[in-house]
Amino acid sequence: MVSATFSWLKGHGTENDFVLLPDHDGTTHGPLAPDLVRALSDRRRGIGGDGVLRVIRTEALRAFDGRIPDIDAEWFMDYRNADGSLSEMCGNGVRVFALHLVESGLADPAEPLFVGTRGGTRTVTFGDDQISVDMGVAELQGHTKVCVGDRGWEAYRVSLGNPHAVTFVDELADAGPLLEAPVYDPEDFPGGVNVEFVRRLLPGHIAMRVYERGSGETRSCGTGACAAAVATAADQGVPRPVRLRVDVPGGRLHVRWHEDGRVDLAGPAAIVARGETSADLLRQ
Amino acid sequence: MVSATFSWLKGHGTENDFVLLPDHDGTTHGPLAPDLVRALSDRRRGIGGDGVLRVIRTEALRAFDGRIPDIDAEWFMDYRNADGSLSEMCGNGVRVFALHLVESGLADPAEPLFVGTRGGTRTVTFGDDQISVDMGVAELQGHTKVCVGDRGWEAYRVSLGNPHAVTFVDELADAGPLLEAPVYDPEDFPGGVNVEFVRRLLPGHIAMRVYERGSGETRSCGTGACAAAVATAADQGVPRPVRLRVDVPGGRLHVRWHEDGRVDLAGPAAIVARGETSADLLRQ
Numbered sequence: 001m002v003s004a005t006f007s008w009l010k011g012h013g014t015e016n017d018f019v020l021l022p023d024h025d026g027t028t029h030g031p032l033a034p035d036l037v038r039a040l041s042d043r044r045r046g047i048g049g050d051g052v053l054r055v056i057r058t059e060a061l062r063a064f065d066g067r068i069p070d071i072d073a074e075w076f077m078d079y080r081n082a083d084g085s086l087s088e089m090c091g092n093g094v095r096v097f098a099l100h101l102v103e104s105g106l107a108d109p110a111e112p113l114f115v116g117t118r119g120g121t122r123t124v125t126f127g128d129d130q131i132s133v134d135m136g137v138a139e140l141q142g143h144t145k146v147c148v149g150d151r152g153w154e155a156y157r158v159s160l161g162n163p164h165a166v167t168f169v170d171e172l173a174d175a176g177p178l179l180e181a182p183v184y185d186p187e188d189f190p191g192g193v194n195v196e197f198v199r200r201l202l203p204g205h206i207a208m209r210v211y212e213r214g215s216g217e218t219r220s221c222g223t224g225a226c227a228a229a230v231a232t233a234a235d236q237g238v239p240r241p242v243r244l245r246v247d248v249p250g251g252r253l254h255v256r257w258h259e260d261g262r263v264d265l266a267g268p269a270a271i272v273a274r275g276e277t278s279a280d281l282l283r284q
Numbered sequence: 285m286v287s288a289t290f291s292w293l294k295g296h297g298t299e300n301d302f303v304l305l306p307d308h309d310g311t312t313h314g315p316l317a318p319d320l321v322r323a324l325s326d327r328r329r330g331i332g333g334d335g336v337l338r339v340i341r342t343e344a345l346r347a348f349d350g351r352i353p354d355i356d357a358e359w360f361m362d363y364r365n366a367d368g369s370l371s372e373m374c375g376n377g378v379r380v381f382a383l384h385l386v387e388s389g390l391a392d393p394a395e396p397l398f399v400g401t402r403g404g405t406r407t408v409t410f411g412d413d414q415i416s417v418d419m420g421v422a423e424l425q426g427h428t429k430v431c432v433g434d435r436g437w438e439a440y441r442v443s444l445g446n447p448h449a450v451t452f453v454d455e456l457a458d459a460g461p462l463l464e465a466p467v468y469d470p471e472d473f474p475g476g477v478n479v480e481f482v483r484r485l486l487p488g489h490i491a492m493r494v495y496e497r498g499s500g501e502t503r504s505c506g507t508g509a510c511a512a513a514v515a516t517a518a519d520q521g522v523p524r525p526v527r528l529r530v531d532v533p534g535g536r537l538h539v540r541w542h543e544d545g546r547v548d549l550a551g552p553a554a555i556v557a558r559g560e561t562s563a564d565l566l567r568q
Contacts, residue, residue, distance in 0.1 A: 008557075015328040044299040044503060044534065047557055048332045179461075219328060250328065270568030273292075273331055275559020284554030 003279040004028075008040070009100060010047060011271040013092035013131075015219035015250025019049040020100055020271075026060035034084025039282035041082035046282050047275075050218070051090060053097050054078035058116045068116070075101060076116035081214075088161065089119030091222020091265045095131040098124040099269040119161055130254065132266035135160055135223065138230040138257065146195050147183040148175050155195070156231035160263065163189050164227035166196045168235065172209050178217040194221065196228045206232050207247040219250030226263045229255035287563040288312075292324065293384060294331060295555040297376035297415075299503035299534025303333040304384055304555075310344035318368030323566035325366035330566050331559075334502070335374065337381050338362035342400045352400070359385060360400035365498075373403030373445065375506020375549045379415040382408040383553040403445055414538065416550035419444055419507065422514040422541065430479050431467040432459050439479070440515035444547065447473050448511035450480045452519065456493050462501040478505065480512045490516050491531040503534030510547045513539035 006028050009020040019040045023029045029036070037052045039045065058076040062068040068076065077097045079087050094115055101107035109126035115133075125132045141157040146165050151174070153167035165184055169175060175182075175197045182195045192213035199207045210224040211217050229244040240261075246253045253267040290312050293304040303324045307313045313320070321336045323329065342360040346352040352360065361381045363371050378399055385391035393410035399417075409416045425441040430449050435458070437451035449468055453459060459466075459481045466479045476497035483491045494508040495501050513528040524545075530537045537551040 010331070012328055017328045043327050043332055044296055044301045045554075045556060047294070048327055177463075179463075268568070270329075270565070272329060272565045272568060273559050273561035275557050277557035281554070281556045284552070284556060 005276050005278045007274065007276055008047060009271050009274045010049065011096040011100065011269065012250075013095045013220070013222075013269040014248055014253060014267055016090075016092035016221070017049045018093055018096055019047045019052045020097070021052060021054045022100075022104075023054050023056050024060065026056050026063060029054065031064050032078065032080065034080070036279055036282070037080040037084040038082070039279070040277075042282075045284070047277070049082065050215070051082055051087065051093060052080045053093055054080075055097065055100060068118075071116050071121050073114040073116035073121045075106070075113075079117065083214075086118065089117045089122070091133060091135055091226070092220055092267070092269075093222075094122055094124060094133050095265075095267065095269040096271070098126070098131055098133070100271055102126065103271060127266065129268060130266045131269045132254075132264050133222075135226050135263045135265050137261040138226060138263045139261070140230065140234055144185055144188045148178065151176075156234065157188060158227040158230050160223040160226050162223055163191065163193045164196060164224060165189070165193050166198060166228050166231035168232075169197045169199055172197060172199050172207060175209060175211075178209070178211050181213065181216075182211055194224055194227070196221075196224050196231075198228045198232060200232065201247070204243065205245045205247075209249065220248040220253070222253070222265050224248075225253045226255050226265055230257055230263065233257055289560045289562045291558065291560055292331060293555050293558045294333065295380040295384065295553065296534075297379045297504070297506075297553040298532055298537060298551055300374075300376035300505070301333045302377055302380055303331045303336045304381070305336060305338045306388075307338050307340050308344065310340055310347060313338065315348050316362065316364065318364070320563055320566070321364040321368040322366070323563070324561075326566075329568070331561070333366065334499070335366055335371070335377060336364045337377055338364075339381065339384065352402075355400050355405050357398040357400035357405045359390070359397075363401065367498075370402065373401045373406070375417060375419055375510070376504055376551070376553075377506075378406055378408060378417050379506075379549075379551065379553040380555070382410070382415055382417070384555055386410065387555060411550065413552060414550045415553045416538075416548050417506075419510050419547045419549050421545040422510055422547045423545070424514065424518055428469050428472045432462065435460075440518065441472060442511040442514050444507040444510050446507055447475065447477045448480060448508060449473070449477050450482060450512050450515035452516075453481045453483055456481060456483050456491060459493060459495075462493070462495050465497065465500075466495055478508055478511075480505075480508050480515075482512045482516060484516065485531070488527065489529040489531075493533065504532040504537070506537070506549050508532075509537045510539050510549055514541055514547065517541055
């Protein structure tokens with residue numbers, strides 16, 4: 001049997017890139033197979049991306065995934081990592097996801113959009129060329145230490161649902177090629193940690209590199225940018241609300257840390273291509 | 285002005301991957317802009333690939349590229365490297381190119397297909413699940429030496445139009461992570477060299493890794509597989525014609541070295557997706 005052709009789109013936010021799979025009622029892909037996610041994400045044998053975003057109605061996904069709560073969001077970002085595993089949320093991914101809904105006429109950019117994710121419902125708002133998403137509450141959790149090779153740095157511990165260690169460096173090159181995970185204190189981070197290396201450029205403007213647990217150094221990390229901004233504001237004693245410009249290798253993000261501890265992440269998003277493929281074609 | 289949408293396909297041969305641009309009469313892209321090639325090849329902001337193959341009639345390309353000779357091949361593989369530069373030939377690329385012509389009904393797989401390239405006209409033949417291309421004459425040019433870190437190896441010098449140094453190792457891991465170009469003798473290779481590290485598995489069966497000049501370590505290299513096979517046969521004193529199976533990181537290739545010195549490269553090829561984009565979308 002020849003497998004059916006299906007549509008996809010490719011998009012990115014500051015070079016954090018994704019394959020989008022429109023599957024509004026869940027009948028195209030059903031319970032999304034990890035094999036298909038890996039094949040789509042393969043940069044040489046497939047389309048290529050850091051992850052796959054299925055575009056599905058919350059109600060349709062709940063029909064075959066009992067863990068999806070009954071939430072007040074029509075659309076659900078069914079996010080998978082490139083290795084096929086599930087992930088709760090992705091700050092750059094949800095911005096690309098929201099842009100696709102607007103470009104397809106499925107969401108009104110004049111209104112806030114509620115997107116269901118496994119990390120909870122997220123609110124997305126649309127600016128002229130920026131898409132902003134609430135990333136929940138950032139928690140400063142004290143200090144820790146990280147090392148790369150024979151160099152060590154004091155670091156801030158920051159949680160955005162996932163754990164971060166934020167260090168300040170004089171030059172971004174100081175962290176070296178980051179071929180291996182920075183060494184961290186396993187008592188502080190029993191499940192591993194994402195490490196941000198931050199250089200202060202100007203008041204309200206930083207540049208960073210990030211080593212993501214499980215992925216290595218990446219071009220951009222939404223929660224990492226938020227953690228870096230929060231640690232910078234805390235380190236400098238800047239009162240909230242505060243807004244920081246965060247340069248990542250793949251572009252520029254903007255982070256707002258509100259008085260109530262919530263963080264917004266804003267930045268560009270783009271859908272760059274659309275096409276068709278099938279499971280059989282990807283299996284070659 | 286919004287730039288026009290155009291079609292593309294994505295294909296690979298042993299994970300050497302390409303963006304194909306059908307532009308039969310040259311009117312879609314005209315003189316192909318290096319900027320567009322780079323944007324298409326970008327793995328995060330574009331489609332992603334090791335290079336771009338424009339599918340164009342030889343006559344159409346000659347209309348705006350005076351260096352294209354008057355050859356007896358209807359179709360021309362207008363090959364560009366991912367960085368936008370021109371390249372004469374690509375052994376995996378021409379096999380993917382030929383598969384696309386067959387899948388589009390533009391070539392008959394029962395007949396040999398002549399494909400124009402800047403390296404000359406190539407003959408492609410189609411097997412059940414293999415596509416074979418003549419790679420021209422391989423020339424053994426004596427010995428040289430290459431080093432990686434503090435390890436050094438004797439190597440065969442082999443030319444397939446481009447220069448290769450082929451070394452034999454006990455384990456493919458012996459060459460290490462190959463983050464930097466192996467050190468070679470600049471008198472032997474004034475224009476740089478591609479280096480193959482070969483492990484003998486069985487008679488007629490080798491495995492290799494390759495460091496391509498300008499690209500770094502890659503998943504597959506057509507001329508590299510041919511050079512590795514030729515050096516292996518020469519080293520073992522096997523008389524021609526000889527056939528070798530060559531395992532590369534991205535799959536398996538087959539090389540035949542004929543009595544007259546000519547080499548054929550055979551292996552799988554696949555078109556995995558097709559789609560649309562525009563220069564504006566890729567510029568985001």
